[in-house]
Amino acid sequence: MINTLLNNRYHLEAEIGRGGMGVVYRAQDTLLNRSVAVKLLSADTLGTEGRARLLHEAQAAARLNHPNIITIYDAGEFEGASYIIMEMLEGESLYDRRPQDLSETLQIAIQISTALEHAHTNGVIHRDLKPENVIITHDGTAKLTDFGLARSVASRLTVEGAFIGTVFYLPPEQALGQAIDGRTDLYAFGVMLYELVTGQLPFNADDALTVISQHLYAPPLPPSNHKSDLPPALDVLIMKLLQKNPDDRPASATVVRQKLTHIRQALLSPTAVSAAEPPPSPLERLAQGRLVGREKELAEAKTLWKQATHDPGDRHVLLISGEPGVGKTPLMREIRTLAEVSGAMVLAGECYAGGHAPYAPIAAMLRAALTQPARRRATGQTGTATSATLSTGVPLLPDPILADLITLAPDLRLLYPDLPPNPSYDAQADQQRLFESAVTLWGSLAERAPLLLIVEDVHWADSGTLDLLTYLARRCRASKLPILIVMTYRDVELDAACCLDDIVYDLTREQLVLRLKLNRFDREQTRTLLNVMFQETISDDFLEAIYRETDGNQFFIEELCKALVAEGKLYRQDGRWQRPNMAEMQLPQSVRGAIQARVSRLPDAAQEALRWAAIIGREFDFGVLQQASEMAEETLIDALETAVRAQLISERKPDRYTRVRAGEETFVFAHALTVTALRESMSVIRRRRLHGRAAAALAQRYPDDYEALAYHYAEAGDIANARHYYTKAGHRALAVHTNQQAERHYHAALELLEGDAEKGDLLAPLGEALFAQNRYEEAIEMWLQAISLCRAQAHHDHVARLYARAARAAWHVGDTPRGLALCREGMAGLPPESETPGTAVLLHETGRACFFNGLPDEALALCQQAMALAEKLNLVDVQADTLATMGVLPGLTVAERIAALKQAIALAEPADLLAIAMRAHTNLSGQLKHSNDLEQARYHNRRAVELGQRAGAALWKLDEQVIALSDALTNGEVVTAQTLLAEMRELVQTIPPSHYKMPLVDMLAAWLAYQTGDQQTAVDLMQKCQTDFRQRGDLQQLAGLNNDLGFILREMNRLDEAEATLLEAVEISDRGLGTGPMAPRAELAIVYAYQGRHEEAAALLRQAEALSSGSDSFHEQGQLNQARALIAVCEQRWEEAFAYFATAVQYTETIGARWFQADLTRQWAEAHLARGAATDRQRTHELLQQSEAAFAAMQNAYQLARVRALLAEL
Incomplete structure (x- = not known):
């Protein structure tokens, strides 16, 4: 390119720089006769869209006029490549020419902040602030260059997972592809300041992904950790600039410039008075949030992510297991980081001990997907809401799918109050339709970008959540969806988990999963962790003591060190960590002891607030906590802020993918073991009292949180309320097909019963939960027990229904005689002239049982009785079901059967009785086929399929x-x-x-x-x-x-x-x-x-x-x-x-059975061949040729060869 004349004006004289974005040349502007710098942007790296965006940014930057910002003269394109013409600066980059002292550092920083102030005021964001993009001229002037020339993080990630360019100065929101503003530049400026004053980067690692993960999750160490004589005000300012949330950073470059000016004035004038800044707490001086010792596991997870999203195969699930505190969450965060920076969408949910609503983690993910701005239903021309439009570019979601998503996440009902629920089909199909609707949403999201779904602590998950995730894994494999599901769990909790052991077995057997079991750290991994935490080399005796007590459990190591810091046994002095001799140090003997030691050093109010919060659960709501504890609002706020500073809890704020309900102020404990330790520090009597108060507060604020209310009332010893809420939780779980969860809730309620008065009301739905799990014998047993109780209370209608259900269960296990016997027993126990809805149901079931036991005449008589009673009581469902059964009874003529089935359809379809309507259409198709009405038979087959499609399964x-x-x-x-x-x-x-x-x-x-x-x-x-x-x-x-x-x-x-x-x-x-x-x-x-x-x-x-x-x-x-x-x-x-062959062939031709027609023709030919008369050879040849032509048209190679072999014999 040297000596090229760019756009007949700029003569390229020499190359003076080269980077990932392109090449910089010294050039002469032949029009104005001045030296300029020309940046020629790489066409291959940027692409058409990237070049257009960067040129737009450059044109915006050209409007800036400030002594600390490089002047941009021109921009355009030349032979397919974009270029930018800038003023020619004589100097060095800040990367190459570091300041000599703190005063010079502050002087340069003030100039940079002044430049940012001007740019931000004019609506220009730099996007790529780093030392290489700051030029220090010979007179000491700092000039910002390369405004707006940053590439997106996702475009800098290769398929292999490597990053192009530096990530050391990358703001969290920019890494995530979120909206940016001036505060984004302030974060990068904070990283630069940190590096300039300490000589070290706040986040550093050999792997770019690890650095980005630290930007997202790891708190920075105070700069004063590295430079103890740093002015406290500067220490605090840099820490504020490095806040993860832009809202927690200084509001503008103006604020930063003013603070830097005050700090420099105080530095130059010892008599100047500056505001006192509180120093960082000792705990803030421990490095945290860094992944240590999991290189092998992370490499395996990266490989799986690449396979699942770039070349989807069998494995779409990553299971991370290990004991409590072993480090599952840190590894999961690294995987999440990889997904986020590669442009994927991440949806996350958590499971908690103590009870939660069915599908709670799934609901959290659905809320995140459907409550983003502009994610609303589209409205048709008539004004009727018809579907959901997602701002992410997801195709419209039909109302039936949205209705199912609301079933999974009921609080979405507030967004769609007019959306009707879907009609029911049957329990299995309804559940599958729910699952398929969730898969449809996730599949739509995955069409735009790969999708990562994270569910933590699935050992506490409900059965519905686990079944849905398993279903999704199978669908991902079948449809090659670019989705990865990451689940973490405690393997020591498998025995107590709902059904996780079975799910893990199924996923492993079907080769859908990669399992990563995390073990405790060995001695050297423990050393590495301690070196990272203290940012210095630890002594062998300290390592031995820590390793001996913790046995390499990561959380215990961290909590033990925090306890020692909180107690003052580990302290900072002269810029280093100090401690007494190990012989003088008494270490906590357990992780609970370490936690309790830390809590005991907090003010009394903070300890009290934490105990109350632990009773409520790992995640707790401020309003519930205040109401339960009855602490004054200011006192409670101070207590929680103290606990946050002690790193025992954190405030949960909404981010890109999670949503906190309006008005909620939610906090979460740092670890589930913290909750356990706090609870165990209380006496049984005190825990009961606190659970009772927590339950009362929850009941007032969240009366539909049945599962948590049942748990708290049970822990409080309030048997009546616990039973009440366990029952409601069971009903809700059954309604949304989390059947194992329903079973657990009903059993819990039964255990709390003090008599038999309500037992039948619990045994009946428990039987339904068992029936839905195909555990038919157990369901029958529950229903028979319920029958005995209900009969004693003269609940005859309920008894009749239960007998009908028990008989149906017997049919499912193949014991049709027992099914009929149960029906007869039920009928015999009914009062004379009983005319209740249950009686009609049992009459039909008995008729059906007679049919399956080869008693068609009795079946017809009973169905006719059921029909008469159902008509009298206006029971549309029983009428339609009975007619669908009558449509196959041999005691009726074909015409009568067809009429019964048509009547069943006429009743079932308007009432949304989809299962009955489908059965009737299918039966009617069979009857019509045997009546030779093939066109109508096909129509009813298609109609059955259409109804099934409407059912959504x-x-x-x-x-x-x-x-x-x-x-x-x-x-x-x-x-x-x-x-x-x-x-x-x-x-x-x-x-x-x-x-x-x-x-x-x-x-x-x-x-x-x-x-x-x-x-x-x-x-x-x-x-x-x-x-x-x-x-x-x-x-x-x-x-x-x-x-x-x-x-x-x-x-x-x-x-x-x-x-x-x-x-x-x-x-x-x-x-x-x-x-x-x-x-x-x-x-x-x-x-x-x-x-x-x-x-x-x-x-x-x-x-x-x-x-x-x-x-x-x-x-x-x-x-x-x-x-x-x-x-x-x-x-x-x-x-x-x-003659018979000829007739048979004619019939097969009439009904269009081409294969059977060709096969019969072959057999006919073989019959002629077998007779062997003089005329048979010619007839055999004719018939075989007909068969050959037919099989050839069908492309049936085997049958064709078979016929041709016969022809060859002739």
Whole structure:
């Protein structure tokens, strides 16, 4: 570029500097005949958008006119690169030319602050203040350069995690990509001042990420730690400049300039009087917030973050475990820092001991995502609120999703008061819909930038939170979402945790997780930590004493050192830490002892406030604390400020990702062990009294905080109130499907009962919580106990409902006789002429049980009674449910069944009874298919899927794919079927393995395997489903499966196995279950014929024909004619066989079953080939060519090869 003429004006003479942003040249302005500096910005580094932004900033800086700011003459672009023309300065950078003494340092600092004052007044932020960007001219003038030329932190982070450029002067808000203002420059100025007066940086490390983490989380050591003779006022000013929160820094550069001027005047004039500044406390002189000794674990976490966000694979969960105080939170903070500075969004939640609402940490994350400015619902032209728009660029969120998010985070209701709740489907589907809605939000956020979700202390998490996070992990893998979930927990608490042990096992088994177990520090790691804390090399005897007492527990080490500092045993003198001989020092024997030693040195009011706060919980609200303690407001404020200075608590302020509810002043203890230590320092009597007062205060301020109220009342010994709130907490948990949590709450309430009067009211919902967990036998036991109690109190309606629920649970475990017995027992115990809603429910359930026990006539009679009573009582749900059942009862004609199902739909859909409506549509589709109304059958199948979609559960997608895959298999579309099956395999990863629809995937996979020639895989999959259906007691599905398996086994010539399988299908179908008694008989008749048992085959075929008499179902007639054809072949009744084949092929063609049509055509050809008459060869060839063409069109390579092999034999 030397000798280049830039824009026909600036002649580049020599390179005088080079950096990450570009190259600086000495140049001659040929127009004005003066020397200038030209900064040519790198095109590759900045990109188009970056160049435009930086040019805009440079143009703004060009408007500045100040003796301490370099003058910018011009800016533009040349051959695709941006350039800036500046005045040519003769001097050195502040980095190269350091001040000689404090007076000169202050003089330069005053000039810099004066320049910043001018720039900020004119709306210009420097953004990249550092010594390299301050030029000291030969006459001592300080000039600021490179205004606005800072790149974003995220753009400086490489994929490998390395940073381009320096981060030592990086303000926290700039690191996080937050809004900046003049106070951002003041932070960087504070770092420069710190370095100038001490010769050291406030935050330093070999790794850039660690430095940024210190900017975000580590408090700086006072500069006087390094330079003990520093003026106290300057010490305090620098510490204020380095505050993490911009609101805590000086308000403006003007304020800073004035303070610096006063400090310099006092330095130059010993007689000058300056305001006394309180010195930093001894605890502030301990270095804290630095990550030590976890290099290996951090490297593994960084690798996982890169994999999860740049190339998503299987692992989307990081579990950090260890004992209390081992250092889980510091490691988590480093991971959070990496995510934040790389431009990711971070959402965090915490779990606390002592009870919290269901999904509490999830709710915190949802609030953070949905309560940012401008994150509101969009309004359509009609004025109706339709969806949520997120300011982060997230796509609109439909109202059903928002309604679910409000269920998870109820206080969001204030933002959307008019939003109706979603209709219920069933407990499992409702929970899955909730989960899917949360995933939709998080997935939308992740489309804009990678997402990090953090949940701390999950050993205290509720089951719903853990289930949702597990669901999200599976969805991340299935959909390759750039999301990482970080959870911390105490491994020593696993036994007492809700269900964490099972969750950890599942995540590990499914290879979704990286587990990092943190161990205590060894001796050398302890030495490193102590060296960092004291910023000097510690002696071996001090190390040995500390390590012996703490055994390397990081929190204990830190608390023990703080206790020694608080007691004055460790103190600063002559700029160094001093102590007596170790033999004279008595160390606390436990971490609790260390904490209590520190607390005991506080004023009485502070100790009292901390004890009250510890009773309330690790996080506590000022208003609750004041009301419970009855301390005067000023006294309490002073006490809390003292505790903050003692680093025992901190004030929780809203930041970029967390939100504190309006009006709340919230504090949090530094560590959960502090809470435990304070509680244990009190007597049992005192703790009870304090818990009682805390409960009263909570009840007044937060009456819906049931879980915390139950805990506090229980600890206070207030049995009645504790039972009341445990019950309410159980009801709430059950309503939002945190079933294990509900179970715990109900058990807690039961343990507090003093009689049986309310026991039944607790056992009934406890049974529902167990039922929702598929623990059906336990649910039955709870309901039977509740029945006994309710019957004694003559609560007959409730008794009837409970019997119906118990019978349904028996059906779920496959014990259909027991289900019917329970129904009959319930009916027998009802008062004569009972006409209550519960009676109607039990009548229908009894009718349903009769159907599954092969008593179709009694089933119909009971359903008709249920229908009459439901109509009389106007019970729409019972009417619709009963009609949906009647729609499959063989005692009604096809027309009557269709009419019943249409009526069920007409009742269910307007009432949002989605589960019933879907069942009715599905049943109606089956009835219409058998009536040959294929178009209407497909319509009702689609409608069932649409309703499932409206229900919002992922199961609707499975239903849709099941229908699509079934159609593809029927039509022989192998490629389509393979694609759909792969999609289903991904989808089922998000569905609980115990769900009853899971075997459908294997059933369809089996048919695909059979059609493509892998017959053994087909058999293996179907036998797996057989086992599953038997375990579930799902005889309906088992009967249909056995038909299919019998067909495949017969094709494989495994006739004995086929016979046994089909005999079971016949037995089940004769009880009114399955697809009807004709199909298994027809298939079994073929097996008998193949075995040479012609009389038995003929007898079974006659039974099948009698059962299908009068039926005009194309499906049934196709099956029946295929059986007739194959049996006729076995008996060498060739002409009859050929006629039956022709009829069967015609039926399959009519219903569009292309695969079966082509396969039947092949079998027809084989029959001609088997006869071997003179005319058969030509007919065989014609039929095989038809089959070949069909299979070729289907792209079914196996079947095509099979047919071509037959053609080759001709």
